[in-house]
Amino acid sequence: MRILVTVKFTPDLQSQRSFTDGTVTRTADDGSMNELDENAVEAALQLVEAAGEGEVYALTVGGADAVAAVRKALQLGANHAIHVNDDAVAGSDVFGTAAVLAAAIRKVHDENPLDLVITGMAALDGLTSMLPTALAAELDWSQLTLASSLEVGDGSATIVRHLPDAHETVTAPLPAVVSVTDELNKPRYPNFKLIMAARKAEVVQWSLADLGVDAATVGAGASRTTVVDASPRPPRADQQIVTDTGEGGNALAAFLIEKGLA
Amino acid sequence: MSTADNPIAVLVELRDGAVARPTLEALTLARSLGTPVAVWLGTEPDADAVAQLGEFGAAEVRVAAIGAEARYPAKAAAAIAAATEDSSLLLVVSTFLNKEIVTRLAVTTGAGVVVDAAGVEFVDGEVEAFQTVFAATWNVRTRIAGKAIVGVRPNTTTASAAEVPGAASIVPISVQLPATRETITAVEPVAPIEGVPLAEAPVVVSGGRGTGGDYALVTELAELLGGAVGASRDATDEGWISHEHMVGQTGTTVTPALYVACGISGAVHHRGGMQASGTIVAINMDPDAPIFEICDFGVVGSLFDVLPQAIEAVKAHRAN
Numbered sequence A: 001m002r003i004l005v006t007v008k009f010t011p012d013l014q015s016q017r018s019f020t021d022g023t024v025t026r027t028a029d030d031g032s033m034n035e036l037d038e039n040a041v042e043a044a045l046q047l048v049e050a051a052g053e054g055e056v057y058a059l060t061v062g063g064a065d066a067v068a069a070v071r072k073a074l075q076l077g078a079n080h081a082i083h084v085n086d087d088a089v090a091g092s093d094v095f096g097t098a099a100v101l102a103a104a105i106r107k108v109h110d111e112n113p114l115d116l117v118i119t120g121m122a123a124l125d126g127l128t129s130m131l132p133t134a135l136a137a138e139l140d141w142s143q144l145t146l147a148s149s150l151e152v153g154d155g156s157a158t159i160v161r162h163l164p165d166a167h168e169t170v171t172a173p174l175p176a177v178v179s180v181t182d183e184l185n186k187p188r189y190p191n192f193k194l195i196m197a198a199r200k201a202e203v204v205q206w207s208l209a210d211l212g213v214d215a216a217t218v219g220a221g222a223s224r225t226t227v228v229d230a231s232p233r234p235p236r237a238d239q240q241i242v243t244d245t246g247e248g249g250n251a252l253a254a255f256l257i258e259k260g261l262a
Numbered sequence B: 001m002s003t004a005d006n007p008i009a010v011l012v013e014l015r016d017g018a019v020a021r022p023t024l025e026a027l028t029l030a031r032s033l034g035t036p037v038a039v040w041l042g043t044e045p046d047a048d049a050v051a052q053l054g055e056f057g058a059a060e061v062r063v064a065a066i067g068a069e070a071r072y073p074a075k076a077a078a079a080i081a082a083a084t085e086d087s088s089l090l091l092v093v094s095t096f097l098n099k100e101i102v103t104r105l106a107v108t109t110g111a112g113v114v115v116d117a118a119g120v121e122f123v124d125g126e127v128e129a130f131q132t133v134f135a136a137t138w139n140v141r142t143r144i145a146g147k148a149i150v151g152v153r154p155n156t157t158t159a160s161a162a163e164v165p166g167a168a169s170i171v172p173i174s175v176q177l178p179a180t181r182e183t184i185t186a187v188e189p190v191a192p193i194e195g196v197p198l199a200e201a202p203v204v205v206s207g208g209r210g211t212g213g214d215y216a217l218v219t220e221l222a223e224l225l226g227g228a229v230g231a232s233r234d235a236t237d238e239g240w241i242s243h244e245h246m247v248g249q250t251g252t253t254v255t256p257a258l259y260v261a262c263g264i265s266g267a268v269h270h271r272g273g274m275q276a277s278g279t280i281v282a283i284n285m286d287p288d289a290p291i292f293e294i295c296d297f298g299v300v301g302s303l304f305d306v307l308p309q310a311i312e313a314v315k316a317h318r319a320n
Ligand SMILES: Cc1cc2nc3c(=O)[nH]c(=O)nc-3n(C[C@H](O)[C@H](O)[C@H](O)COP(=O)(O)OP(=O)(O)OC[C@H]3O[C@@H](n4cnc5c(N)ncnc54)[C@H](O)[C@@H]3O)c2cc1C
Pocket: A006, A007, A008, A009, A024, A034, A036, A037, A040, A059, A060, A061, A062, A092, A093, A094, A095, A097, A101, A118, A119, A120, A121, A122, A123, A124, A125, A126, A127, A128, A129, A130, A131, A132, A225, B113, B114, B115, B133, B134, B142
């Protein structure tokens, strides 16, 4: 079983996240692997463990600090790490990012075929949840998205996905792009041995030229969407906090009535 | 097709065969941008649905009668592509399924996509969408070059009927559906949560770990205010309430006029799903709970004391 997991470097949710010139400000000390990609790494590790053979690749596309995302995947147990880092990728939209990820995946796949690509359900910064579909379309592989259960065998994979109106069972031949929700599994914690090994592990660095991707087709210039304005929202004005000493419920009701909300 | 001047396509969202409210909001938004044309996928619409789309301004209802094939994102995308050739802007409701459909569509048409938007306007002939991001701490405005698709969040436009109703003339769309590698082998319907769907509710009252699993008071207040019941992930993980009720970044994103958080600490994952709400009220025993940082009105106290009194006071006010 050969599986590649896409992992994104995202700013720490607890930090003061911000924009600079229309793109997200990123610094190595307050970012890491997107939390939801832990579920993707976990899914890959479990499948390889169950198969008793196989390898897990972690792939990220991003600036120099994004290497932290694949290092985290190594700490969790991934066998190989790939970091696509090229200034020309900066400012890509979902489709540009998908094109770069797909080119890197093809390079791995052409050398030794992959069974699956597993992604998280959303990156907790962009939060579009569009990338997995774009990636499946770009690769022209099966699309099995929002898996809250996943079974692989017999050259095909089957998932159950929970949509608001129905639970769907979807099956498709391999190779497939699978996105997994946080309902699928409970990610493991990195163990000490792997943390130490991950520090020294080699991370393969690829540029767009290594992938045969024309720089003009990705990045801010090729992006179909451009952030034209980003501004912090003012904090809520006139905040009122009362301590309940027997009248808290009445105070709440009075507030709702005054605001026309009750 | 194409009698409409500057057609703004709106993908109709259905619930149990009827038009869902966020579609009426999207039609209202579309009227401010051009001439709304509704795109209907699935089984043929009934007369009531067509009349309602007309009331909210739809000049046409373009029907691709593809039945249950509409569950396949790539097939739905092909049908929409066939129905919207003349339109430079498509509005859809921002749901997980629609995000997949519009991604497939954009891959074939080259459109730019913004999802989870709070609004759209034309600036110098180009589409600009606005969003709040990073748990609603930033406002972002994004321009889309060329053909555009925008996913709008429920409750971001107030739905209102058009002064002059649209003709809502039916235009059948024929489409050659692509083959897909995937096969949907089972569809098990989920019993709809009673009352207003969480994502669309004008009021959401949520309970977290602080409820200890007792949702009676939370439900009573939600019903009194005509709202839906929400929950934190800790509460759904405990099995106190079903997963469909979870509010947050990995659950449902809500933007009601009023959000009441009861016994919820306000973890960043939870805030990401509710921080763009109109008015936020928090009830929590811990004065240092992070939820108090983002609320308009907070009560430091036990929900078991505060909620019964508030419910009685609202009822007494209404009785007057
Ligand atoms: C605040 C914000 C708003 C944005 N809005 C838009 C927009 O409206 N339209 C648009 O086209 N683009 C937008 N972008 C750009 C877009 O986020 C990036 O192109 C991104 O890499 C892919 O989308 P996502 O982060 O939403 O990923 P999602 O689709 O939410 O992520 C799903 C999974 O894809 C994988 N993944 C995503 N990105 C990478 C990566 N770089 N490397 C490895 N794996 C990855 C991860 O496994 C992740 O769990 C936005 C970015 C930000 C930060």
